[in-house]
Amino acid sequence: xxxxxxxxxxxxxxxPRRIKASHRRRWRIASGQSVQRYYDPQIGRFLSVDPVTxxxxxVGAFNRYWYASNNPxxxxxxxGRTDVNNFLQNxxxxxxxxAAAAFDLPGTFTVGSHGNESIxxxxxxxxxxxxxxxxxxxxxxxMGLKPGEPVFxxxxxxxxxxxxxxxQAQVMADKNGSKVTGADGWINYKKQGDTTTMTVxxxxxxxxxxxxxxxxxxxxxxxxxxxxxxxxxxxxxxxxTVTLRYGQAxxxxxxxxxxxxxxxxxxxx
Numbered sequence: 080x081x082x083x084x085x086x087x088x089x090x091x092x093x094x095p096r097r098i099k100a101s102h103r104r105r106w107r108i109a110s111g112q113s114v115q116r117y118y119d120p121q122i123g124r125f126l127s128v129d130p131v132t133x134x135x136x137x138v139g140a141f142n143r144y145w146y147a148s149n150n151p152x153x154x155x156x157x158x159g160r161t162d163v164n165n166f167l168q169n170x171x172x173x174x175x176x177x178a179a180a181a182f183d184l185p186g187t188f189t190v191g192s193h194g195n196e197s198i199x200x201x202x203x204x205x206x207x208x209x210x211x212x213x214x215x216x217x218x219x220x221x222m223g224l225k226p227g228e229p230v231f232x233x234x235x236x237x238x239x240x241x242x243x244x245x246x247q248a249q250v251m252a253d254k255n256g257s258k259v260t261g262a263d264g265w266i267n268y269k270k271q272g273d274t275t276t277m278t279v280x281x282x283x284x285x286x287x288x289x290x291x292x293x294x295x296x297x298x299x300x301x302x303x304x305x306x307x308x309x310x311x312x313x314x315x316x317x318x319x320t321v322t323l324r325y326g327q328a329x330x331x332x333x334x335x336x337x338x339x340x341x342x343x344x345x346x347x348x
Contacts (some may be wrong), residue, residue: 127203162222165192165201170290174268178275179233181316187229188219196241212250221252230259231292233277237261238293238303253297258304263334264290273317278310291326310335 085333162183179191192199200207210218214336224230230251233237238261240246267285269276282286294307308326315321320339325336 133303148242150261156191162188162221163190165190165191165199165203167202171268174270174275177316178268178277178314181314181319182231182233182312182321184231185322187231188224190215190219190230190232190234192232192234194237194247196236196239196247197245198341199232199234199237199247208333212245212247213254215247218250220255224255226255227257228255229257232259232261233266235265238263238295240301244301246295248293248295249299252295252299258294258296260292260294260307260309262290263293263303266279274313274315277314278311285330 143174164176166179170178175191175193179189182191183189188321190199194200195200198211199215201208201210216224219230232246232248234247236249238246240249248259251257252259262279264279264281264287265283267278267280269285271277271331278285279290279292281290289310291308292312293309294302295301296304306325306327309323310326311324312320313320313324321340323338325338330334
């Protein structure tokens with residue numbers, strides 16, 4: 080049987096291996112509709128591209144055939160968008176996974192995962208893996224986090240200090256020399272049409288006192304940057320529009336400050 084690359088139709092250079100994106104929990108042959116691609120062990124590369132634009136920094140990101148930092152046994156990159164998306168794809172009908180996938184802010188390393196004030200959880204493999212702050216930083220670097228690059232986490236309680244005095248967001252800020260944003264409570268997801276809105280609360284499922292996504296700077300000792308609190312995030316998973324609504328009003332106004340980003344079409348499904 081002649082095996083061809085699923086997009087271009089060109090012959091494969093060697094018999095490819097089927098690489099499993101483990102969140103699917105099963106093997107599938109690569110196709111335009113599946114989350115897998117053919118891998119050629121002779122050249123050590125995948126034979127079809129990620130849907131993202133090639134980036135010059137880090138240099139490996141310029142190669143769109145370089146899957147999951149060229150380490151498919153350790154990392155899973157289902158569609159080449161979000162930097163780290165550890166949600167199960169079918170969890171709550173894809174609510175968490177799809178919102179995290181679309182939340183890919185320009186110039187920011189994004190992390191989507193379940194978690195608490197001590198760990199984030201990688202649910203893309205079995206058994207699940209818990210990453211502490213230092214493991215999260217190390218894995219992020221392996222997946223392309225650049226020194227000084229801002230980080231935004233969609234993990235619950237990522238911006239809280241635990242009983243041991245460790246704040247995961249602060250650890251990443253100090254280790255990477257960049258500003259890191261994380262929730263100071265439990266993240267609540269509410270979907271209406273194609274838009275999912277994320278807010279932060281002291282209790283689960285949108286109960287208790289409303290919190291925020293707080294930003295931490297290197298050397299901040301666990302104290303958030305003044306005026307950085309983001310009260311809600313709205314993500315349109317169809318158009319790729321992301322809107323951040325801050326707790327602080329615009330200068331000279333009572334209207335809360337907002338920022339809106341529109342991702343390129345090649346970032347969307």
